Amino acid sequence: MEIPYTIQARPDTGVYNAKLGIWLFLASEVMLFGGLFSSYVLLRVGAEPGMWPHGWLDVRLGTANTIILALSAITTLLAWAACKVGQFGKFKFFHACTLLCALAFLGIKSYEYHDKWIHYEIKLNDGTFADGHLVEKSEDFDLAKKTGTVTLHGRIVNDETLLYDLRSQKDIKLDEVTVKAADIKQMENYGPWHNTYLAIYFTMTGLHALHILGGSIVIGFLWGPGRKMWKTNPTQFTNRIEVSGLFWHFVDLVWIFLFPVLYLT
C-alpha cells in the first residue's frame, strides 16, 4: 500500500510526512522543557532571600560544552549537506564528528555531576558550616555512631548564606578541613535533594542529557548499521539525516537556554 509523501515532499507544502512529524514532535518537546523552565522561574522567585546559589557551576566547563554542542550542530548540518550532494565519505566523517562531540559533552557533564556528588555541606553542632569536596573519610567514620573523622578540601564559615553567593566573595581560601563525626549535626552532599536549585539543576540538565543520549543513539545508528539504506534509497536516507538533524539542533538549542540560565545568572 502506498502512503503518499513518505519520501517526496508534498508540492503545495514543501514538506514530507516525517518532516512535518518531527516539527510537531519538537513542538511537543518545547512544551516539555517549557514546563521545566517555568518551574525554574517560580522556584527561583520563591526562594528565601540569600538562599538561591550564585556561582556554583564552573562557567569554563559550561562554555566548553556550549562550544562543543555548537560544533556538533555545524557537523550535523554538513553531514546532511554531504548526503544531499551524494558525497557519502564526507557524510561518514562529519557524522562521526557529531558523535564524538556528543560523547565529549556527556563526558564533561558527568565530570560536573561527579564534582557535585563529592561536595559536602556539613552543619556542625557549634552552629558553623564546613563545606568542600571530600578528601577522605577515616576508616572508622560512622555518622550514626559518632566515631571517626571526615576531611574536606574546603572551608568553615559562620553564615550559611556565604556558601550560597560565591560570586560576591573574592579570594575564597580553601584548605584541608577535618571534622569529627561527634561534632556533626547534619551532613549532605550536593545531590538534587540538597536544595531546590540543585533539584531543578539536576532535573533540567538530566533531562537534557537524556535527550543527548537518545539523539546519539539515533545518530550512531544512522552512522553505523542504518547507513545500508544509502545504497537502496539515498533520498530517504538523506531525509532521515535531516529529521534526526532537526532533533539534534533542537537539543542544542535547549542547551543554549540552559547555559545562561544555570551558569551565568
Added chain:
Amino acid sequence: MSEENKNYLSTGDTVKSWLLTTDHKRIGILFLFSILLFFTIAAVAAALMRIELLTPQGDLVHADTYNKLFTIHGVLMVWFFLIPSIPSVLGNFVIPLMIGARDMAFPKLNLLSWYLFIIGGFFAFHAIILGGVDTGWTFYTPYSSAYSNSHVVEMALGIFIAGFGSILTGLNFIVTIQTMRAPGLTWFRLPLFIWSLFATSVILVLATPVLAITLALMSVERIWGIGIFNPKLGGDPVLFQHLFWFYSHPAVYIMILPGMGVVSEVITCFARKKIFGYYFVAFSSVAIAVVGFLVWGHHMFVSSQSIYAGMAFSILSFLVAIPSAIKVFNWTMTLYRGSISFEAPMIYVLSFIALFVIGGLTGLMLATLPVDVHVHGTYFVVAHFHYIMVGGMVTAFMGGLHYWWPKISGRMYPEKLGQLAAIIMFVGFNLTFFPQYILGYLGMPRRVHEYAPEFQIYNVLSTAGASILGVGYLLPLIYLLWSIFYGKRATANPWNATGLEWQTSSPPPKNNFHETPVVTEEPYNYPPLNEIGEITLASNEHK
C-alpha cells in the same frame, strides 16, 4: 472470496494479524476493546461509591478504600477511557476514510500508540492490584509526593507512558489530515469531525508533555526526596497546581471537542440539512483549543492566587464559553426546518446538546469568582464536570459508535433497542447527576464517604439514577456484540449520509477505497428528502 471482495475484517483472523496490524481500522478496534475494559473497572469503582453513599454512615468501605475508589475511577476514566475514546477509536477508524486516504500517514507509529496505551494501562492496572492510589486523579502535592502511602509512582508511570501514546496519536492525526487528503478535498470541504479532531490533536501534542513533566517531577520528588513541590524541602506546592491544570484544563477539551465533531456529523445526517454556519463551527473548534490553554487558573481560585490573576482567569473562562455557545447555536439552527428522524445516534446527539448546555452553564457559574468560592470542593463541581465528561463525551461516543457501527462491523444494530438504550441513558444520567448539583449547592463536600443525614434523599436519588444508567450502558454492550453475528447486513450507506466514508463498502476493504475518490463539493450537501439515494460525490473512474 476473491481478494477484491475481502474486507478489512476478513483479511486474516489470526491473533498475530491483529496484534501486528498497521491497518488504522483494526487499530481502532483494538482501542475499542481496550478502553471498554478500563471503562468497566472504572464503572465498578463508581458503583461501589454510589452504594456506599446510599446511607450517611460509612458502612460499606473504609475511608481509605473510598479514597482509592474515586482515584481509580478518575484516573481510569480520564486517561484510559475519555481521552482515547473518540480520537483513538472512532478517529482512528474514520479519519482516513473521511479524507479518502488508504491509511494514516504513519501506520506503524499508530500501532505503537496502542502498545504504549496498553503498557501504560498495564502499570495503572498493576498499581490498582497492588493496593491502589488514594491521591485523587489530580495527584496534588505534597500529599502525593511525600505523605501518601499508596502506589503513586507506578500509577504516574502508567499515565506517563499512555501519554506518549496520546502525543503520537495527535501527531499522526495532524500529519494525516495535512498531507493525505484526497484530490479536491480542500480545508473547507473537510467534514467538521476532522476539524474537531485536528484541534484536539493540537492540544494532545502541546498539552500532554506538560503533564508528563509534572508527573515526572512529582515522582522524582517522591523517590529521591528532592524539593520541587514540597514546601518542607523548599518547593512550591502551587507550582504543581499550575503545571497540572495547564495540562488538565486543555485536557477537558481533548475530552469534549471530538464529541462536538460527532454531533456535527450526526445532526446534519438525521436532519438532512447542510450544517448551519460551517465556518463558525470549524473555527470555533480552533478557538476552543487556543483559548483553552489560557484558563487553567480557574481551578485555583482558592489556591493563594492573587485576586487579579483570579479575575483574569475568570474573564478568560467566560470567553472560552463563546465558541461553545456558537456551536450549540449552529446545531440548533441546523435542526430548524430539517426533516428530523430519531434514529439512535440522533437521540444521543440531542441528549448531548441538552446535557452539554446544562454542564456548560453551570461551568460559567463556577467561573464566577464568588460562586466558585461558595461551591468549591462540593458536589456542584462533581455534577458540573460529569455533565460535560459523561453527559457530553460519553454520550457523543455512544452516538458516534452507533452512527459508524454499520461501517465498522458491516452490520446494523437493532434500532428499537438502540433508541431505548439512548433514552434510558438520558434519564439515568440526569437522575444520577442532577441531585448532585443540589447537594453541592447545599454544601455537601466531594470525596467523602460519610455525610450529614439531611443529604440522604438526594444521594438515594443519585444512586437510583446510577443503576438506571448502568442498565443503559449494559444494553449496547450486549446488542452490539449480538449484532456482529446476527445483525442485518449493512449497505455501504445505510443512513444515506454524505461523506467519503459512506462511499466505500461496509465494512471497508483493507485499503479503504478501490479507487481514490475525488471531491468536488462542500460537505453535508444533503439533497431534499425525495431525492435521497443519489451519491453526490463523484469518483474518478477513468483514472
